[in-house]
Amino acid sequence: MLKLKQVEAVGKxxxxxxxxxxxxxxxxxxxxxxxxxxxxxxxxxxxxxxxxKISKLEEIIFALExxxxxxxxxxxxxxxxxxxxxIRLSDILMNVFDSYQEFGGVDGFESDPAVxxxxxxxxxxxxxxxxxxxxxxxxxxxxxxxxxxxxxxxATPEGNKKVIEAGMIAAREGIPIxxxxxxxxxxxxxxxxxxxxxxxxxxxxxxxxVRTPVIVVNYGEGGSGGFEALGLGDYRIMLSHAWYSVISxxxxxxxxFKTASPNRDQVxxxxxxLHITSKDNLDFGVVDHxxxxxxxxxxxxxxxxxxxxxxxxxxxTDMVVLNSKPKYFxxxxxxxxxxxxxxxxxxxxxxxxxxxxTNHEKKRLLRLRSNKYRNLAAEYYQDDRSxxxxxxxxxxxxxxxxxYYIDNFxxxxxxxxxxxxxxxxxxxxxxKLLGQKTRSLLKNYGFMSNEKRRRNKLLSAPESIVxxxxxxxxxxxxxxxxxxxxxxxxxxxxxxxxxxxxxYRDNAGVCHHCxxxxxxxxxxxxxxxxxxxxxxxxxxxxxxxxxVGYEGLDERLEKARKLTGKNSSVMTFEASxxxxxxxxxxxxxDFIGGTIGAAESEKIVRAFDLAKIKKKPMLFYSHFCGGxxxxxxxxxxxxxxxxxxAAAEYMEAGGLYMVVFDHDSYAGPVASFLSCTPYKFGxxxxxxxxxxxxxxxxxxxxxxxPDYHSVERALERRQILECWDRRDFRKNLANCCQTMxxxxxxxxx
Numbered sequence: 001m002l003k004l005k006q007v008e009a010v011g012k013x014x015x016x017x018x019x020x021x022x023x024x025x026x027x028x029x030x031x032x033x034x035x036x037x038x039x040x041x042x043x044x045x046x047x048x049x050x051x052x053k054i055s056k057l058e059e060i061i062f063a064l065e066x067x068x069x070x071x072x073x074x075x076x077x078x079x080x081x082x083x084x085x086x087i088r089l090s091d092i093l094m095n096v097f098d099s100y101q102e103f104g105g106v107d108g109f110e111s112d113p114a115v116x117x118x119x120x121x122x123x124x125x126x127x128x129x130x131x132x133x134x135x136x137x138x139x140x141x142x143x144x145x146x147x148x149x150x151x152x153x154x155a156t157p158e159g160n161k162k163v164i165e166a167g168m169i170a171a172r173e174g175i176p177i178x179x180x181x182x183x184x185x186x187x188x189x190x191x192x193x194x195x196x197x198x199x200x201x202x203x204x205x206x207x208x209x210v211r212t213p214v215i216v217v218n219y220g221e222g223g224s225g226g227f228e229a230l231g232l233g234d235y236r237i238m239l240s241h242a243w244y245s246v247i248s249x250x251x252x253x254x255x256x257f258k259t260a261s262p263n264r265d266q267v268x269x270x271x272x273x274l275h276i277t278s279k280d281n282l283d284f285g286v287v288d289h290x291x292x293x294x295x296x297x298x299x300x301x302x303x304x305x306x307x308x309x310x311x312x313x314x315x316x317t318d319m320v321v322l323n324s325k326p327k328y329f330x331x332x333x334x335x336x337x338x339x340x341x342x343x344x345x346x347x348x349x350x351x352x353x354x355x356x357x358t359n360h361e362k363k364r365l366l367r368l369r370s371n372k373y374r375n376l377a378a379e380y381y382q383d384d385r386s387x388x389x390x391x392x393x394x395x396x397x398x399x400x401x402x403x404y405y406i407d408n409f410x411x412x413x414x415x416x417x418x419x420x421x422x423x424x425x426x427x428x429x430x431x432k433l434l435g436q437k438t439r440s441l442l443k444n445y446g447f448m449s450n451e452k453r454r455r456n457k458l459l460s461a462p463e464s465i466v467x468x469x470x471x472x473x474x475x476x477x478x479x480x481x482x483x484x485x486x487x488x489x490x491x492x493x494x495x496x497x498x499x500x501x502x503x504y505r506d507n508a509g510v511c512h513h514c515x516x517x518x519x520x521x522x523x524x525x526x527x528x529x530x531x532x533x534x535x536x537x538x539x540x541x542x543x544x545x546x547x548v549g550y551e552g553l554d555e556r557l558e559k560a561r562k563l564t565g566k567n568s569s570v571m572t573f574e575a576s577x578x579x580x581x582x583x584x585x586x587x588x589x590d591f592i593g594g595t596i597g598a599a600e601s602e603k604i605v606r607a608f609d610l611a612k613i614k615k616k617p618m619l620f621y622s623h624f625c626g627g628x629x630x631x632x633x634x635x636x637x638x639x640x641x642x643x644x645x646a647a648a649e650y651m652e653a654g655g656l657y658m659v660v661f662d663h664d665s666y667a668g669p670v671a672s673f674l675s676c677t678p679y680k681f682g683x684x685x686x687x688x689x690x691x692x693x694x695x696x697x698x699x700x701x702x703x704x705x706p707d708y709h710s711v712e713r714a715l716e717r718r719q720i721l722e723c724w725d726r727r728d729f730r731k732n733l734a735n736c737c738q739t740m741x742x743x744x745x746x747x748x749x
Contacts, residue, residue: 075271095306112159136170139180157199182220197690201675241297380547381599479504517685544599578734583611593626601639627667643673656741682711
């Protein structure tokens with residue numbers, strides 16, 4: 001039996017090597033035959049003969065492994081991460097943690113087997129004492145056997161929802177959360193997994209504000225939004241043979257080379273261009289630490305690696321907890337760490353750290369988490385402002401911040417006075433009633449300031465006031481084409497062709513027969529929705545660059561700048577709608593398809609900051625959003641947690657965040673900051689989805705209906721609240737500003 005196990009172990013090592021090298025491993029067939037022959041005649045050899053043959057095979061395979069490790073390519077890492085022999089989450093639970101209890105059903109009753117949740121204990125030995133820490137473990141799991149490993153580990157919304165459910169338990173008990181990610185991407189077929197993008201957004205918003213330490217470990221594949229659903233934390237670790245990027249190399253090659261079946265060379269090219277390796281991501285500042293694996297990646301029998309992984313996650317948790325402690329405590333502990341009391345050569349610890357946090361420490365933990373993601377990709381955009389403009393902008397920011405904190409103090413002071421007033425008891429109820437009646441009489445007889453009277457009227461009768469008319473003099477360039485078009489809904493003799501000048505000049509691009517909305521340029525909205533001459537653009541000097549050196553991106557960016565006159569695909573500005581001021585972020589289709597990268601995410605975060613300080617509503621108008629810019633790799637992917645964090649903080653401060661989808665909006669933004677608010681609307685005839693039609697059909701092999709991404713289907717899936725007619729955009733937006741949101745907005749004081 002022992003001999004058989006030895007032969008099988010050698011065979012596994014050879015198969016594992018073949019996964020990476022493929023056809024280039026010319027000796028694979030010969031070695032495979034030798035192993036098969038040895039296995040069939042295992043009892044015909046003496047112990048000495050068997051030992052000699054197995055040792056020779058082990059030496060040959062060891063030499064091949066060492067040689068392969070020297071020439072490993074980015075795509076080799078992708079292939080190794082999908083190997084059926086690579087470590088699973090169940091291996092980590094058994095070898096890193098002392099004991100664990102899995103949550104959820106087993107034997108086919110699990111809501112989504114791609115995501116495992118377990119309450120576990122991790123221990124450290126200090127001197128002769130054993131300290132056990134309770135933790136919550138949540139992570140992706142892949143099967144072993146005949147499954148298609150390029151798709152295994154793709155979580156459904158039910159699986160991703162476990163993050164919130166288990167995270168709430170961990171926060172209530174005050175224990176750390178360990179997130180283990182290994183997925184090529186989330187399940188993006190809405191008919192099979194409805195609400196996928198919304199659930200990822202909910203996960204990001206929850207992890208941004210959960211009041212307990214969160215440690216993220218990428219132990220395999222880190223594919224786009226599917227990984228981000230478990231990827232936001234205080235400390236992010238990546239194994240040396242894992243990969244992390246905005247898109248898989250295969251999907252990137254399909255888009256880049258416009259083919260449904262890219263060849264090996266094309267996939268290799270994209271894997272290299274995307275800079276998906278752990279070292280690349282550490283250099284970009286996307287992850288905080290790398291754990292080195294064995295030569296060709298960690299497998300279930302690599303027990304020394306599990307010991308190292310245990311040590312590293314404990315150390316990471318200690319660091320997060322220490323940074324949340326008071327300053328004097330942190331200084332003492334950091335001195336001890338610097339003196340070497342923290343670690344030893346064998347991975348043991350010389351001190352124990354309590355992972356329980358006080359309320360004050362939890363608040364500091366959230367501030368540090370916010371700063372961490374606020375500074376992600378901060379070096380990967382270009383600010384073209386002069387030094388004087390930067391200096392004056394800093395002064396303006398200081399003034400705005402001072403106004404914000406003073407206003408918060410006054411509002412807090414008012415709440416204290418109100419609390420004392422309400423606490424006087426029932427003996428003052430009569431006097432309060434008399435006071436209310438007196439004030440009512442004063443209002444009726446006009447003893448009220450004009451400002452308060454105007455404000456009450458504005459909030460009580462929003463549709464009766466229009467302070468500014470839109471700039472109706474603007475005419476779409478499309479109206480200059482002297483031709484007719486056929487409406488896509490033309491199915492009857494009464495549905496005549498439409499004369500283009502009349503369609504765009506008089507009817508806002510809307511078919512007067514059926515209401516179908518033809519696309520119009522974003523300038524139309526600037527002139528027909530926003531109050532005349534109220535637009536004040538800011539941060540227009542932030543320029544998108546090529547952070548990962550993707551070949552050809554510099555030329556595309558220059559072409560987009562010349563075409564649009566903009567430095568990025570997002571325009572941020574202050575404006576007013578029917579007299580109500582708001583902050584707006586708008587995607588521009590002609591700038592590389594309205595894709596979001598590091599520069600755009602910085603502009604979006606600054607827009608949220610400005611809206612929070614000025615207490616204005618925040619509108620994100622997705623005129624056309626093509627997703628995260630894949631040419632920026634994981635640097636572009638940071639837009640998902642970064643912008644979602646900013647949106648969550650803005651809404652937590654009492655802000656009104658509204659999103660309006662138009663034309664086409666897809667991918668990462670829809671699965672993060674464009675879905676983290678309840679106030680989402682769609683313009684008629686627009687399309688909203690987690691993944692585009694070609695991506696879904698290419699990955700799932702299912703054909704989808706023509707209206708699969710339609711705004712009406714999005715309304716059925718409760719992805720949006722309402723469908724708007726383009727001609728009612730201005731009126732509906734003003735109505736939302738007046739009826740939705742909390743009392744902290746500037747016009748509701």
